[in-house]
Structure formats: C-alpha cells, structure tokens
Amino acid sequence: xxxxxxxxxxxxxxxxxxxxxxxxxxxxxxxxxxxxxxxxxxxxxxxxxxxxxxxxxxxxxxxxxxxxxxxxxxxxxxxxxxxxxxxxxxxxxxxxxxxxxxxxxxxxxxxxxxxxxxxxxxxxxxxxxxxxxxxxxxxxxxxxxxxxxxxxxxxxxxxxxxxxxxxxxxxxxxxxxxxxxxxxxxxxxxxxxxxxxxxxxxxxxxxxxxxxxxxxxxxxxxxxxxxxxxxxxxxxxxxxxxxxxxxxxxxxxxxxxxxxxxxxxxxxxxxxxxxxxxxxxxxxxxxxxxxxxxxxxxxxxxxxxxxxxxxxxxxxxxxxxxxxxxxxxxxxxxxxxxxxxxxxxxxxxxxx
Amino acid sequence: xxxxxxxxxxxxxxxxxxxxxxxxxxxxxxxxxxxxxxxxxxxxxxxxxxxxxxxxxxxxxxxxxxxxxxxxxxxxxxxxxxxxxxxxxxxxxxxxxxxxxxxxxxxxxxxxxxxxxxxxxxxxxxxxxxxxxxxxxxxxxxxxxxxxxxxxxxxxxxxxxxxxxxxxxxxxxxxxxxxxxxxxxxxxxxxxxxxxxxxxxxxxxxxxxxxxxxxxxxxxxxxxxxxxxxxxxxxxxxxxxxxxxxxxxxxxxxxxxxxxxxxxxxxxxxxxxxxxxxxxxxxxxxxxxxxxxxxxxxxxxxxxxxxxxxxxxxxxxxxxxxxxxxxxxxxxxxxxxxxxxxxxxxxxxxxxxxxxxxxxxxxxxxxxxxx
Numbered sequence: 204x205x206x207x208x209x210x211x212x213x214x215x216x217x218x219x220x221x222x223x224x225x226x227x228x229x230x231x232x233x234x235x236x237x238x239x240x241x242x243x244x245x246x247x248x249x250x251x252x253x254x255x256x257x258x259x260x261x262x263x264x265x266x267x268x269x270x271x272x273x274x275x276x277x278x279x280x281x282x283x284x285x286x287x288x289x290x291x292x293x294x295x296x297x298x299x300x301x302x303x304x305x306x307x308x309x310x311x312x313x314x315x316x317x318x319x320x321x322x323x324x325x326x327x328x329x330x331x332x333x334x335x336x337x338x339x340x341x342x343x344x345x346x347x348x349x350x351x352x353x354x355x356x357x358x359x360x361x362x363x364x365x366x367x368x369x370x371x372x373x374x375x376x377x378x379x380x381x382x383x384x385x386x387x388x389x390x391x392x393x394x395x396x397x398x399x400x401x402x403x404x405x406x407x408x409x410x411x412x413x414x415x416x417x418x419x420x421x422x423x424x425x426x427x428x429x430x431x432x433x434x435x436x437x438x439x440x441x442x443x444x445x446x447x448x449x450x451x452x453x454x455x456x457x458x459x460x461x462x463x464x465x466x467x468x469x470x471x472x473x474x475x476x477x478x479x480x481x482x483x484x485x486x487x488x489x490x491x492x493x494x495x496x497x498x499x500x501x502x503x504x505x506x507x508x509x510x511x512x513x514x515x516x517x518x519x520x521x522x523x524x525x526x527x528x529x530x531x532x533x534x535x536x537x538x539x540x541x542x543x544x545x546x547x548x549x550x551x552x553x554x555x
Numbered sequence: 556x557x558x559x560x561x562x563x564x565x566x567x568x569x570x571x572x573x574x575x576x577x578x579x580x581x582x583x584x585x586x587x588x589x590x591x592x593x594x595x596x597x598x599x600x601x602x603x604x605x606x607x608x609x610x611x612x613x614x615x616x617x618x619x620x621x622x623x624x625x626x627x628x629x630x631x632x633x634x635x636x637x638x639x640x641x642x643x644x645x646x647x648x649x650x651x652x653x654x655x656x657x658x659x660x661x662x663x664x665x666x667x668x669x670x671x672x673x674x675x676x677x678x679x680x681x682x683x684x685x686x687x688x689x690x691x692x693x694x695x696x697x698x699x700x701x702x703x704x705x706x707x708x709x710x711x712x713x714x715x716x717x718x719x720x721x722x723x724x725x726x727x728x729x730x731x732x733x734x735x736x737x738x739x740x741x742x743x744x745x746x747x748x749x750x751x752x753x754x755x756x757x758x759x760x761x762x763x764x765x766x767x768x769x770x771x772x773x774x775x776x777x778x779x780x781x782x783x784x785x786x787x788x789x790x791x792x793x794x795x796x797x798x799x800x801x802x803x804x805x806x807x808x809x810x811x812x813x814x815x816x817x818x819x820x821x822x823x824x825x826x827x828x829x830x831x832x833x834x835x836x837x838x839x840x841x842x843x844x845x846x847x848x849x850x851x852x853x854x855x856x857x858x859x860x861x862x863x864x865x866x867x868x869x870x871x872x873x874x875x876x877x878x879x880x881x882x883x884x885x886x887x888x889x890x891x892x893x894x895x896x897x898x899x900x901x902x903x904x905x906x907x908x909x910x911x912x913x914x915x916x917x918x919x920x921x922x923x924x925x926x
Contacts, residue, residue: 222655224662234893464565479671480645530916537568537777539600542912547893548649548658 228548232442232487235548256454257377258299258437261369268369270305272296275362281324283402285394285414286489288361289332294416294489296365297339298438301420302492304375304427305367310336311345312363317356328359339418341365373427375495379434380455384523385501387494389422389514390415391467392444396486397475412471417490422513426494429507435495438488445484445543447493448521448531459531461521461543484533484543485550495523562776571781572604575788579608583791584740585784586733586876588726589695589747590617591775597909599777609784612740612876613906615729616747618694618722619646620874620898620905621829624864626722627652629857630691633720634665636855640683642676643691645669649901653862673698673705673719680709680717689851692719697749699723699840700814703821706842706849718851721841724827726750727758728838733875734766740876743787745773745780748802753818755810759798767796774802821846830898831870868897873906880910887911 228235245254252260259272276292286294293310300307312332316325336343394415401412419438426433435455439447444466452459468476468483476483490513496504501519508514531543561567587593593613596602602611615621631652634641641657648657648669661667666686670676673690680688692702702719709717726747733739746759751772763770769790773783783801790796800806818840827839842850852858867885872878880886880899890896892908899905 222659222662224659226658226662228658527916532916535599536563536565537572537599537601537604538565539603541598541600542916544912 226548230441231546231549232440232446233546233548236442237545255376258302259305259365259367261303268371269308270300270303270367270369271364272299273362273364274299275360277357277360278399279357280399280402281328281358283414284398284411286416287328287331288359289328289330290335291414291416291489292361292363293332293335293339293341293343294418295440296363297341298419298440298489298492300365300367301418301423302375302436302438303367303369304373304423304433304436305369306424307339307341307365307367307420309342309344310363310365312343312361313347314349315356315360315362316348316350317358318350318353320358325359328361332361335418339420370427373433375433375436377435377437377451377454380451380457380459380495380523381434382457382523382525383498384434384495385498385519386448386459386461386521386523387496387501387504387508387517388444388467388520389419389492389494389508389517390490391469391472391516392439392488392491393468393472393476393483393486395440395489396443397472397481397483399487400479400481401475412469412475415488415490417513419490419492419513422492422508422511425507425511425514426504429503431494431496431500431504431507433494433496433504435493437493439491439493440487440489442546443483443485443487444493445482445531446545448543449545451493451495452531453529455523456528458524458527458529459521460524460534461531462534464536465518465520467516467518467520481550485546498522559776562774562778564778568777568781571778571785575605575781575785576608578785578788578792580792582607582610583742583788584610584612584876585743585745585787586612586614586741587745587773587780588614588616588730589745589750589775590620591749592745592747592773592780593617593906595775595777595780601777601780605784609788613874613909614733614744614876615829615832615874616695616726617898617905618698618724619650619901620870621724621729621832622647622650622693622722622898623828623830623862624653625828625860625862626693626720627656628862629852629860630657630720631655631660632857632860633689633851633855634660634667635663636665636687638687639855640666640668640679640686640688641691642668642670642679642688644671644693646901647691647693649895650898651895651901673702674708677705677709677712677714677717680714681712684716686716687854688717689855690717690719691722693722695723695747695750696725696754696818697747697752699818699822700753700811703817706821706846707817709849710846718849718854719842720851721822722827723822723840724829724835725824725838725840727762728835729829729832730759730762730770731766732832732835732838734762734768736875736877738877741768743769743791744771745783745787746770746798748772748774748779748806751800751802751806751810753810753814755808755815756798756800756806757808763796763798769796770798772798772800772802772806774805829871831864831868831872831874833871865896870897870899870907873899880907883907
C-alpha cells in the first residue's frame, strides 16, 4: 500500500458511455456507477489508498492505521418508517468503517439545507442523528452548514465522514474471499429500499415496511470477540446483495454461488417487490452485513451474530467456489441456475 | 399467500419436470408468448431443467421488446417538450430510440416520470393543470383496460391536459404471423394467462385448428408454466391440437366482459409495426375517433415521424425463433446490455440479454456448462 500510482497511466476498463450527461443510473451502484468512478474520478484522483476501492480507505498514521469513509445522503422522503435521513447518515458511514473491521472513532457531518425547509423537520432529523450517534458511542466532532435557494436542493442533504481505528488482528478485505468460504447474511434483506419506495408518493401498502437502518459495529464486534477469521465483510447498501456479491467476486477473482431458498426476504417485502416487478436481491439494505468466513467457522460466526438483536435472523446463503470466477450464480428453489449480474443502471419496474 | 405458494412448490415442480421428461418421446419446440412467463423461466432456470424434452423459444410477448422504434422516437420528441410531463412504466426508460433513450432525455432536462398505473398519470395531470401530462400506453391486451380507463376517466372528468401515446399490440395476430412464416419451428404455444383473463380464448380456437398447434392458456408461476408445458407435450404426443386452459383460477372462455367492452369502446384495431418483426395486419390498438382529443400523436403533431429499423439488429429473427441470439453478428460485439441495438438486449429477461450473461458465464466456467 506504499506504492505510487500514476493516474495518467490508468486505463478506463469500460467503454466510454453513449451519453454526454450524468444520468440517474450513474448513482445506482450498478455498472454505470462503476463506469463513472473508473472513467471520470480515478484517472484524476487515483492514489494507493483510494484505489483499494473498499467501503473505507486505509491510511497509515504513525504506527497504526485508520479507516476513513465518506458518504452523502440524499434520500427522499427525508423521514421514512424506521428512521430519517439523519439516522441513516450516521448508520451508513459507521457501517462503511466497520466493514473494514475498524472500530469507529468519530464522525463529521455537513448539511446542505434548502431555503424554506421546516425547522421542525430539521430538528427531528438532527435529533435522530444525535440519538443514532449516541447509541453507537461515536461523537460527531466537526460539522458544516450551507443553505441554498429554494429549488436548488430537495429539502436537505447530509454528508458524513467517519474515522475508525483499524484492528491489525481483524482485517476483512474485499479481495480475501477464497473457495470454501461460506457466505452469511446477518438478517432479512431488501427492507430499506422497499420502505423508501413504499413511502414515496403514490405507493401505499397495507402495512408499513420499515427500514432496517441500524449501526452494524456491535455485530462486527460480536464476530471479532468470537475470534472468527472473517475474510470479507460488506454491507449491501445501494445495488443490494446482488451488487455487493458481484463486487466481491470480481475483487477476489472467485465464483459465488447463492441458494435462492435460503435468502431471507420478509413476506411483506417480497409481496411489495412482486407488485412493483423488482428483484429483492438488488434492493438496498442499511442494517445488514454479508460475512465471508471459512466453512469450519461458519457455525461459530452464526451463533456469535445471533447473540445480538441485529443478527438474530442471521443465516447462511451461499458459498465461494473455484468455478466461474467473477460470476455470481444463484441456485433456484427448483434446482435451476441463473446468473446474478450487475445491473447496467437503476432497477426499473417491469410492465409484465 | 393462498394461490401463490402452492404454485411455487419445489416438490410439485420437480414432479412435473420428471413427468414431462418421461412423456416426451422427442424434443418439442414450444414458444411462451408472454414476457412475464419468460421472466419466470429464466429466473428459475426452467429451460435448463427441461433440456432434451422441450426447447423453449422466448416469444414476442414483451411489450418493451416489440414497441417499434418509431413510437420510441415519438415518445422522445414529446418528452423533450418543456410543457410536458412524460409518464411511462419503468422498463420503457432504457429502450433505445434512434439516438438516445428516455433516461438520457431526462438527463437533458425533460420531466420524465415512472408511474405504476395510467390512473396515476391522470392524477398527475389533475395536480399539474399548467402542464401537459402524457402517458406512454404500451402493452398487450392485459394493460389495455387500465389504459382505456384512464382515457375514459379523463373525458368523464373533463381533464384536458392529459393524453396518451398509444402503442398497444394484441397477441393472436402475432401468433398467426409466426405460424404462417414458411420456416416456422414452433410446435405449440403457451398463451399469456393475463391477456386471456381479459379477452378469453375464443380467438385462439381457429388458430389452433388451422395450424394444428396446441395452445395452452398458461399462468406465470413455475408450477403454472410446467403444467402448461406438460399439457402441450401431452397434446403433441397424442397428435391433438386444441386450446386448453391451465390458468383455470383466472381465465374464463369469454374473458372479462366489462374490461373487453371498455377496451372496445375506447380503442379500435389497426395495422401496427412490431419492432424487428415488421407490420402485422390488425395487430395494434389505436384510440377511436371519439377519443382522438386524447391522442398525444395528434396533439403534439408527431404522427409523421417515420423511422427505418437498423438492419444490423436481427431482433425479429430472434423473437420468432429463427435465430439464436449468439448467431447474430452484432451479438456481444456491437450490441451489449450497456449499449443495446435492439430491445431484446435491454430487458434482463430479453432473449439476447439472457444469452449474453449466460455466454459470459459459460466462458468462465466451461466445466459447469458441459454438465
């Protein structure tokens, strides 16, 4: 990690896009997002820390290492069942730091507020944000506010940056998956994305689906304390479980095989997905982690996670194989196989 | 989940697969007409489980795939107008027109929104009286009643700033066109359950009789589709060719009368080009004269947009089962899911897109592909 990188020598691995404008799909976590980063950002910003392309970057400081991650939150609606943009901004960044095995130390927060935003809404957002940080035991140590004219922002946007201390004895990385690893998921999937979608204008379901937004560091601590040799940790946010598994399969150059019947999709989430023609595998999570662990330690890892409320429903969903490197295959309930690819852009509801 | 979980039961499905394989004395070629059925088949890997007994050809029943380039270009022209809020079902947004798609038009400043029902688009028109709200009315007979209802309600409520760009198509003429082709390979059809829930199946009876093919009205869950295939294979083995209804929990012979009447009141049959296939006589729906005030083509003067389909895209041959996607010279070279030439490469269950992922996977795992 000490080598120097010449950004000018970097090759854009994907063909230049057909469009000359930013599209919403560039923010979807799929192929377009990867292309935006690879072709527009990395050639200019590329350096050893950034090029790790993990959830957080590892930076050497004195004798130790810090994990640093930053994330912006633009969710609409601002308040949704299970949280609001403030708690989400804390959870999302803490989780990215925790996925490197690091212990979160502190957070910063920057707010872009739209002229006309209700102060009562702002107070609720800040209140939830403070509560989330307090519950996680991580202080918000620096902040900034900017106000833009009405119409120039959608209520409010929040950026948070998190810093954590890396534990040299517990270093999961996206490149460390090996054949024989078992893939565990800490809880029910696709809740956050469907809660947001259901809360948006025009969609109502009989029961409110609540977001799973939660801080994952305690769950990571549980794995650490159980002395599980975790190879990879990932919180499958934007792009869902499918995109996270694809990224890991590519980073580690291994094949991933998941079992459809084992995927924990709650009944109401599944029903909402079917109604809208969406695949829960591509729907965002904000309080779930994927852990790749050696088969021999899988049972220990599961019982460690199940001791925590966030991991009570942890299950095994698949394994790493030597065949089909860089591909995620899904074994269907009927015994067929299908490939779970990255989506080109946003998941679009189907007509039929 | 009554009426759902039992149609996904893995044990029942495996029993049906074994029964189909035992019954088939040769590999029969069937076409599932509807994109929803293709979706289940691809997602569950049913085609792979039936190798040797049944070859499934993914038919032209994906409304996204068959909407002609011309209609997409009209949509793009209308959506780009500053006074317009253009509304559409989600998966039309990525379908390439002549030089861009609806997502790119939106990135350039157009107001393009995804709706889940045409009535939501009508509601949008009521909330934005200063805007022109246009709904892209695509689909088969399944979506026709709801789209007809939106136009009907707009007139009833006197909503003047609402119109529809109609690109409706109907199934029976497409089946006839496929069967009438001299090099047709399809020996039996799974007809689309939802289409028949609206229209019934009387239109299919003369087709089964004339072309001597079994036509099975089939649902969308794995067990539905396997049952439909088993019924088709049974008929083929017994040299029978009639219309049979697998989807008994939803479909009656005469369909749903109020829906049919509404469609008939608002729309009339018209010749319509299908993307990649060409003109099929009396295969489309257009607004009747009484409702022409709601016709977006007339309102925005785009009727004269005429486009020739790119010759490089052989979607028509793929959709009619004459060509396997990898046999197309553009496949994977000039045409990929990121840069599709034609619609079957756009939708994840489009035949070309499905083959594209599979081909890449098989390159990565030759030993698995061989088994």
